[in-house]
Amino acid sequence: MKVMILGGDGFCGWPTALHLSAQGHEVMIVDNLVRRKTDVELETQSLTPIAPLSDRVSAWHRVTGASIETSTIDVSQDYAELLGLLRRFEPDSVVHFAEQRAAPYSMKSSWHKRYTVDNNLNATHNLLAAIVESGLDVHIVHLGTMGVYGYGTAGMSIPEGYLTVKVDAGAAGEVSQEILYPANPGSIYHMTKTQDALFFAYYAKNDHLRVTDLHQGIVWGTQTEETKRDEALINRFDYDGDYGTVLNRFLMQAAIGYPLTVHGTGGQTRAFIHISDTVRCVELALLNPPARGDRVKILNQMTETARVRDLAKMISDKTGVPIDRVRNPRNEADENELRVENKQFLDMGLNPITLDEGLMEEVTQIARKYAGRCDKRRIPCGSYWNAGTRADRP
Ligand code: NAD
Numbered sequence: 001m002k003v004m005i006l007g008g009d010g011f012c013g014w015p016t017a018l019h020l021s022a023q024g025h026e027v028m029i030v031d032n033l034v035r036r037k038t039d040v041e042l043e044t045q046s047l048t049p050i051a052p053l054s055d056r057v058s059a060w061h062r063v064t065g066a067s068i069e070t071s072t073i074d075v076s077q078d079y080a081e082l083l084g085l086l087r088r089f090e091p092d093s094v095v096h097f098a099e100q101r102a103a104p105y106s107m108k109s110s111w112h113k114r115y116t117v118d119n120n121l122n123a124t125h126n127l128l129a130a131i132v133e134s135g136l137d138v139h140i141v142h143l144g145t146m147g148v149y150g151y152g153t154a155g156m157s158i159p160e161g162y163l164t165v166k167v168d169a170g171a172a173g174e175v176s177q178e179i180l181y182p183a184n185p186g187s188i189y190h191m192t193k194t195q196d197a198l199f200f201a202y203y204a205k206n207d208h209l210r211v212t213d214l215h216q217g218i219v220w221g222t223q224t225e226e227t228k229r230d231e232a233l234i235n236r237f238d239y240d241g242d243y244g245t246v247l248n249r250f251l252m253q254a255a256i257g258y259p260l261t262v263h264g265t266g267g268q269t270r271a272f273i274h275i276s277d278t279v280r281c282v283e284l285a286l287l288n289p290p291a292r293g294d295r296v297k298i299l300n301q302m303t304e305t306a307r308v309r310d311l312a313k314m315i316s317d318k319t320g321v322p323i324d325r326v327r328n329p330r331n332e333a334d335e336n337e338l339r340v341e342n343k344q345f346l347d348m349g350l351n352p353i354t355l356d357e358g359l360m361e362e363v364t365q366i367a368r369k370y371a372g373r374c375d376k377r378r379i380p381c382g383s384y385w386n387a388g389t390r391a392d393r394p
């Protein structure tokens with residue numbers, strides 16, 4: 001299969017590119033390197049030392065003999081170039097990771113809100129319009145988020161994208177209809193993903209584009225089988241207050257003895273998946289596309305749910321590092337239950353890595369190894385959801 005990977009230099013995109021290349025697929029990475037530039041803006045860097053993109057693909061060629069072509073166009077702005085790449089490479093599939101993905105970053109200021117909306121919506125819409133204009137039959141696999149659903153489920157399991165509702169239609173009696181699960185985003189970033197979903201539904205209906213939307217939980221871990229093969233292939237590890245996600249932050253904090261930063265009560269329940277399972281899920285999604293004319297295929301890409309304070313306790317018990325309950329900078333429910341359907345991936349043969357299995361390996365082999373690169377000043381989260389209105393603004 002020929003696969004174009006938008007955002008293929010990022011945390012999920014890079015190991016996915018290597019995994020697909022290792023399976024014998026022909027891979028092209030398209031990435032404007034904005035994530036590396038954002039590190040400069042935030043005065044931070046990946047805990048792991050990531051090589052420049054050209055060194056990464058050279059190392060992959062040296063280790064495996066396989067070539068990965070790269071392009072550094074901006075998918076949200078360089079429409080003609082994107083169309084040209086599609087026409088030349090003629091991919092069977094495009095995996096779309098190329099969005100600003102941090103909720104705290106999207107809430108930092110008006111500029112960050114507008115950038116996130118402009119970048120994410122235009123990247124997604126440019127891809128859809130370019131595929132239609134190219135006339136190619138390309139399967140799009142998009143990385144969406146569990147956060148499109150919100151995290152409150154009224155006691156039921158969150159279904160995979162669609163919900164059957166029954167409405168009392170008066171004289172017509174009870175009518176039943178399948179709808180997209182109602183969107184309930186908790187940040188500007190998450191909101192862009194709910195809007196992506198409408199673009200996909202429209203283009204699947206109007207142009208019969210084949211689209212799979214993967215509603216992914218929080219990714220943890222760093223390395224995959226392929227990124228371990230050479231030091232220059234190492235994956236990025238974000239630990240800062242904007243881009244660092246909760247579990248990897250706790251693992252890094254444990255490695256350097258920094259009290260674990262639980263927001264509020266820590267009663268927030270979230271869905272999780274290991275990075276090695278992310279790459280396997282993307283491959284499974286590529287191998288099982290919807291047919292032309294089908295509605296958008298939506299899968300919940302997560303393997304476990306956990307409460308933030310339980311994760312902190314698990315890591316604290318294993319490492320002895322204390323827990324620090326910090327004021328929650330976000331506007332979110334303190335406590336929520338979360339149950340999620342993930343039958344489709346399990347039926348396709350996914351055999352998930354569990355939280356308990358991989359946690360300590362991550363602390364010792366990655367976080368402790370690179371602890372010297374951590375700048376503790378970058379750990380606190382300084383992005384406040386209600387900074388403009390709160391009396392207790394920082
Ligand atoms: P990341 O920021 O590490 O990677 C995104 C990549 O896309 C970066 O390399 C960036 O330079 C590139 N990019 C962004 N805008 C671009 C543009 N306009 N043109 C070209 N390239 C562009 O993020 P990630 O963690 O790898 O996440 C990838 C996708 O997966 C995102 O869409 C995110 O919403 C989704 N996702 C991530 C997680 C997670 O925990 N990391 C969880 C659920 C969903």
Ligand code: USQ
Pocket residue numbers: 101102103104144145146147148216217218219243244245246247249261262263264266268270271308328330332
């Ligand atoms: N949290 C803490 N302490 C911390 C950091 C976070 O308690 O030091 C809490 C947050 O308040 C939140 C939860 O942990 O309740 C998750 O935060 P997060 O930063 O790990 O995850 P989130 O902002 O939801 O975003 C991440 C990715 C995003 C992806 C999303 C999947 O950055 O790209 O879409 O996870 S999901 O959460 O399932 O929507």
